[in-house]
Amino acid sequence: FQVGLEAVAEMAQRLGIRTPLRVDPALALGASEVRLLEMTAAYLPFANGGLRLEPTALRQVSERSGGILLQHRPQPQPVLSPEVASTMNAWLRKVVEEGTGRGARCGLPAGGKTGTSSEHRDVWFIGFTPDFVVGLWMGNDDRRPLGRASGGEVCAPIWARLIRNLYRHQSPLGTFPKIPGTIGSSPRPQDSSLAWCILSGALATPHCPIIRRGTPERQEPCPLHPQPQVGALVCDTSGGLATRNCRHVVLRFYPGEGPTFLCPHHRGSETTP
Incomplete structure (x- = not known):
């Protein structure tokens, strides 16, 4: 199945890529440079059912007295059909579950993609949970190579620790949109008799603040809340x-x-x- 270079570039723009892209065969290999913020925002529709949101640094401006001067109001724009978004969601979750992004496994529903540029000058991981989309880049300011570093080995584990920390202050855990008949719409059977900590993915101890019941990612007792x-x-x-x-x-x-x-x-x- 062929879609053509122009269609690929047009889809990237719909997802939020604003940096001009080189429309040639090397585009499929990541030959065009893209800003981290744009790339991270482009993953959002895969997590929320196909809606794009414009990134913003300000959510609210308030006076000292508490009055609100400015309130950011998100304006979601549909850029993917729910069916396509759900399929992409399932594929990207497989990357984390059993692919190059295994280092990003955090005991939570998560998907994402690793990235490593030529000569190992840049390493990436961009991933999402039902509540957050986070992009992580590492590299040297002077563009020196990073040795044999890769996005899966370096960025993915850092991403997992960051996500666990975010969920210390986020409850309850959200869910991905479920589209009947699409890949990943039928979750695997869960063992509802086991309690696990959503921050570590391990078996819950009596001290874990937020737990779920089901099959834990890790079988050892939670190391975060002994x-x-x-x-x-x-x-x-x-x-x-x-x-x-x-x-x-x-x-x-x-x-x-x-x-x-x-x-x-x-x-x-x-x-x-």
Whole structure:
């Protein structure tokens, strides 16, 4: 089945690639340079059923008093049919489950693709879960080769650790859109009697904060939560215990003992309830 170079380049643009592409046979080998942000955004439709969203660095601008001056409102644009997006989703999950992206296995539903440029000057991994799309690039500023490094060996494990850390503050775990009759629409049987930690993918201990039931990715006890976890509302700016004056408060879990100091930037008489 042949689609032609022009059709490939046009699809890349629909997915969000804005950098001009070399429309020649080398395009299939990745000969055109593309920015990391564009490439990462182009993977989003594979995770959400075929919708493209324009990346933005600002989600909200607010006044000191709390009034909102600017609120970013995403405008999803369909660029793939749900059936095509679901098939791509299944193929990219296979890359993580049993392909070159095995290092990105994190105990969560995830898909992605590794990348290694000529002479090992750049290594990539771009991947997604039901809630996040994250792109990772590594290389030298002076373009020196990285030895024998590859995206699967270097970037994928770092990506997995980053995703696990993101899910420390993300609950519940989302799900990929399911399109009946497409590849990957019928999940493999799960053992509902086992509890596993979504942060490590291993068998849950009594101290794991967020668990699921099913077949774990790893059969050993969770290495992240061998001891009790202490939950605390902390200021996202300082990491100290939140006061009533802290605007951005998050719930974080700490092994053993959490922070014992009040936020120094937003002093208040009481901590946030």
